[in-house]
Structures are given as structure tokens and as C-alpha cells.
Amino acid sequence: MYVISPWSRGGWVDSQVYDHTSVLRLLERRFGVPAPEITPWRRAVCGDLSNAFDFCNSDARPFAAALPDISAAAARAAALREHALPPLPATLQPPEQPFGVRRSRALPYRPSVALAHLPKRGKVTLRMTNAGAAVVLHVYDRFDLAAIPRRYTVGNGAAVEGTWTTYDGRYDLWLIGPNGFHRHYRGDLDAAPLLAEIAQDPDDAQALCLTLRNPGKRPLHLALEPGAYTQAQPCQHLTVAAGVEHRVRWSATSTGGWHDLWLVQDGARQRPAGRVETGKPGISDPALGGPARLYPDDPPASDGPGPA
Numbered sequence: 001m002y003v004i005s006p007w008s009r010g011g012w013v014d015s016q017v018y019d020h021t022s023v024l025r026l027l028e029r030r031f032g033v034p035a036p037e038i039t040p041w042r043r044a045v046c047g048d049l050s051n052a053f054d055f056c057n058s059d060a061r062p063f064a065a066a067l068p069d070i071s072a073a074a075a076r077a078a079a080l081r082e083h084a085l086p087p088l089p090a091t092l093q094p095p096e097q098p099f100g101v102r103r104s105r106a107l108p109y110r111p112s113v114a115l116a117h118l119p120k121r122g123k124v125t126l127r128m129t130n131a132g133a134a135v136v137l138h139v140y141d142r143f144d145l146a147a148i149p150r151r152y153t154v155g156n157g158a159a160v161e162g163t164w165t166t167y168d169g170r171y172d173l174w175l176i177g178p179n180g181f182h183r184h185y186r187g188d189l190d191a192a193p194l195l196a197e198i199a200q201d202p203d204d205a206q207a208l209c210l211t212l213r214n215p216g217k218r219p220l221h222l223a224l225e226p227g228a229y230t231q232a233q234p235c236q237h238l239t240v241a242a243g244v245e246h247r248v249r250w251s252a253t254s255t256g257g258w259h260d261l262w263l264v265q266d267g268a269r270q271r272p273a274g275r276v277e278t279g280k281p282g283i284s285d286p287a288l289g290g291p292a293r294l295y296p297d298d299p300p301a302s303d304g305p306g307p308a
Contacts, residue, residue: 013105014104015107045136099289110131111177112128114197124164124166125161128152128160128161130157131157135154135178136177140174171186177274184270188267192216196263198211211246211247212245224262225261234248257275
């Protein structure tokens with residue numbers, strides 16, 4: 001969707017979730033036109049488009065007069081009808097997205113996810129909480145990709161739990177949410193659990209803070225490896241003592257709060273990725289560019305054993 005107005009100029013990106021009711025809600029909010037047919041669920045999870053506008057700073061400079069003359073381009077396009085179509089390549093190539101960033105509106109989302117093991121039941125749980133606007137989180141069991149993914153609506157201040165049966169103690173769960181929010185949990189019930197969460201550093205507005213908690217009874221040895229932002233995020237080996245909370249901090253200036261990390265320990269891997277919201281405008285994903293990826297970087301766990 002393109003939003004064209006004196007209050008949305010400048011090439012901004014707004015990645016809030018919208019749908020066909022958002023236009024009605026904008027009219028409702030801006031002009032008081034009621035829209036009683038919109039359900040409470042849509043009002044909770046979809047925005048009203050007001051975030052795409054900055055009504056405090058309008059830009060009324062002439063727009064159409066500054067557009068370039070397209071007559072030459074139109075003539076070249078018309079002449080193409082006289083040429084033969086080029087042959088299709090034998091091997092199709094994936095489309096490419098240009099690299100670059102745009103200024104991005106602040107978003108109201110603050111989801112958080114924690115993994116827990118239930119070894120006596122042969123299961124794992126995901127506890128999903130939210131300190132911001134309502135979100136819909138989609139969870140895929142990568143041992144059973146033929147199954148419909150589970151979808152959870154997590155409202156402000158709410159906590160929702162989901163439980164999955166493991167496959168001989170193994171699990172591989174892939175969770176996605178709005179604006180690139182992603183969590184990947186892959187491991188074994190025999191591995192010690194690790195709780196990890198990323199947030200803005202409370203002592204430095206330009207830095208991120210990864211908090212690691214070890215609820216077990218033994219020290220955890222793990223590697224912290226960068227994903228998409230190789231040059232901007234830490235790569236180190238850590239030991240988190242039993243019952244201890246460990247924090248890792250790094251500057252997020254070059255990535256605008258975007259992060260993509262792998263936490264690798266014996267028998268388990270976690271991948272927290274997304275953008276930490278600070279309540280202020282930021283930038284679009286600096287790693288979003290290049291050829292389209294048809295498959296995840298980490299191959300799916302296919303042909304797994306039967307459920308325990």
C-alpha cells in the first residue's frame with residue numbers, strides 16, 4: 001500500500017499490521033465516522049493507519065510539478081512492441097530486492113517468548129507474553145510441516161502458552177510475528193534449558209541487551225554467533241552459571257535496533273531475531289536485500305522420528 005499525503009512524505013516505511021478495515025478505522029478516528037461492523041479482534045490486532053501519518057509536521061511543497069518528464073520513457077516503451085520477446089532463460093533466477101534502508105515509523109509491539117522443557121511428559125511449551133499492542137504469533141512445528149501452523153493472539157498484558165509433543169525428545173519450533181519478530185527453538189529435552197530475551201539496554205538508548213538465564217542446576221556453556229548482521233553483533237563463547245542471569249550488551253546504532261543471533265549450546269539452538277522497539281522512529285531492516293531466499297538458512301528438520 002502507498003500512502004500519499006502532505007503528512008506522509010519522505011519515503012517512510014510503516015510495518016504495523018493493517019487490513020481492509022484500517023481505512024474505516026482511520027475515518028472513524030480522524031472524522032468520527034462510526035464503523036460498528038468491525039469486530040473487536042480486528043480492532044485489537046490491526047492498526048487504524050494513523051501511524052503512517054505525521055499530522056504535526058505536514059509537507060505541502062508542490063509534488064506533481066517536481067516529477068520528471070516521462071515522455072521519452074513512454075516512447076521507448078511503445079517501441080518495444082515492435083521487437084521480438086527475449087527467450088526465457090533455461091534456469092529461472094529468484095527475484096532480487098535492492099539493498100538500502102528507509103526511515104521507519106515506531107511500532108507498538110512488545111512480544112516476548114520463553115521456552116520450557118517438560119521432560120516427564122515428553123513435551124515442550126512456549127510461553128508468549130506481550131507488553132504492547134496485540135500481536136498474532138504463528139508457530140510452525142518443523143518436524144511436521146504438513147500440519148497447519150498454530151496461531152496465537154496475544155493481547156496487551158496477556159500471557160498465552162502452547163505445548164508441543166516432542167519426537168523422541170527432539171523439537172524444532174519456528175515462530176514469526178509482526179515486523180520480522182522471529183524465534184527459532186531447536187533442541188533436545190536432554191539439553192539444559194536456556195532462557196534468552198533481547199531488549200533495549202536500560203543504561204544506553206543506543207545499545208541492545210541480551211539477557212541469558214540458566215534455571216538449571218549445572219553451568220551452561222554456549223556460543224553466541226551473529227546471523228544476518230555479522231559485523232555489528234557479538235561473537236563469543238559464554239558460561240552461564242546455574243541459577244545466574246548473564247547480560248551481553250552491544251551497540252545497535254548501525255542496525256537501528258535490528259538483531260539476528262544464534263545461541264548454540266550442546267544439543268540445542270535458539271535464534272532470536274527482529275527489531276527492538278524504543279518508541280521512536282527507526283530504520284527498515286538493513287539486511288533486507290539481495291536474491292529472494294526460497295529456503296531457510298538452517299535446513300528444516302525433516303523425516304523426524306515418530307512422536308514420543
